[in-house]
Amino acid sequence: MRPTGRLHLGHYTGALENWIEQQNLLQPDGTRAYETCFLIADYHNLTTSLDTGSIYENSLDMLVDWLAAGVDPEKSPVFRQSQVKEHAELFLIFAMLITTSRLERNPTLKEQVRDLNMDSLVYGHLGYPVLQAADILLYKGNVVPVGEDQIPHVEITREIARKFNTHYPHPILGEVFPEPAPKITKFSRLVGLDGKAKMSKSLGNTILLGDTPEEIWGKMRNAVTDTQKVRRNDPGRPEVCLVFSYHQKFSSEEELASIEEGCRSGSLGCVDCKKMCAANISEELAPMLEKRRYYEEHPDMVRQILHDGEAKARLIARETMSEVRQAMHLGEAII
Ligand code: AMP
Numbered sequence: 001m002r003p004t005g006r007l008h009l010g011h012y013t014g015a016l017e018n019w020i021e022q023q024n025l026l027q028p029d030g031t032r033a034y035e036t037c038f039l040i041a042d043y044h045n046l047t048t049s050l051d052t053g054s055i056y057e058n059s060l061d062m063l064v065d066w067l068a069a070g071v072d073p074e075k076s077p078v079f080r081q082s083q084v085k086e087h088a089e090l091f092l093i094f095a096m097l098i099t100t101s102r103l104e105r106n107p108t109l110k111e112q113v114r115d116l117n118m119d120s121l122v123y124g125h126l127g128y129p130v131l132q133a134a135d136i137l138l139y140k141g142n143v144v145p146v147g148e149d150q151i152p153h154v155e156i157t158r159e160i161a162r163k164f165n166t167h168y169p170h171p172i173l174g175e176v177f178p179e180p181a182p183k184i185t186k187f188s189r190l191v192g193l194d195g196k197a198k199m200s201k202s203l204g205n206t207i208l209l210g211d212t213p214e215e216i217w218g219k220m221r222n223a224v225t226d227t228q229k230v231r232r233n234d235p236g237r238p239e240v241c242l243v244f245s246y247h248q249k250f251s252s253e254e255e256l257a258s259i260e261e262g263c264r265s266g267s268l269g270c271v272d273c274k275k276m277c278a279a280n281i282s283e284e285l286a287p288m289l290e291k292r293r294y295y296e297e298h299p300d301m302v303r304q305i306l307h308d309g310e311a312k313a314r315l316i317a318r319e320t321m322s323e324v325r326q327a328m329h330l331g332e333a334i335i
Helices: 009-024 055-069 086-094 100-104 107-115 128-137 148-167 213-220 242-250 253-265 270-297 299-328
Strands: 038-040 078-080 143-145 181-183
Touching (some): 009 055, 038 055, 055 078, 055 270, 086 148, 086 299, 100 148, 128 148, 148 181
Parallel strands (some): 143 181
16 A cells, blocks of 8 residues: 555555455464565655655554554564565566556556546656566565455566566576465445545545544535435435445445435435444444554554564565576576
């Protein structure tokens, strides 16, 4: 994740919740199903903003959200891309394994250009998925729990891994890299409060994980609903309603059925429906708010967690880069 400051619900439903599930998943024999690593992609921020003044604070803020949501640093090293120099090194090599036309076809990039009204693109932004491939493959990631927008990037990562493995077989390992698969959630594209595009900080249509119940209600009351439901008793269409899509995630099966019936028949007004939705979101976020407060009160602990995670990540990254160099005959021959 890029450290764009505090996280929103889309980050949670699309990625973070899934991360934590993978982190805690056990096999039948009681051992962990995955080893998990979580990256603060601070270099990636530069693709859309050159302003790095608050990048460290934003990274810590994001880390606090991760910890509050359940990321356990004992199980999962957390680290910044910029503090493990092997990311840049592997990116350079990978940049030789993919064409610019392949990167120009990336649908996520096209969407970003459209949503942010960008009239030109920096070179590094075009290469964003190549850096992401390095981020994933340095740790030999097999599974990448991401939102829908990132699926094309995981596909590019697979292509790069395949190309590297074919061109540079390792004398002992054979293939250096796995071909990772994306793992998406049911809510891998949460729409923002404006109902137009995915929830995104740069579009200002978010509910933040750190928002209080009052803040959540304040935002929810202005959310767009079915535009054909003008008066309270007009029948509505849940399938086109943004608020109903949130209910699908945050409300119980029973509530959902009664909301759907009430909306269609016109017996449930949008204000009441939104109140219920805001309350259910607040309830789900309540334990995180409490944990968030704890970490905010212990900033030294958060900094130490990051420091320790970076030390662990460096060891893994160094080992992979040494295999890459061996496979490429860069450096000393292996006997
Ligand atoms: P980013 O902030 O773009 O680095 O995104 C971090 C992670 O959150 C990625 O896996 C995204 O796919 C996911 N994500 C961001 N926004 C949303 C959203 N609105 N709905 C679902 N997933 C999202």
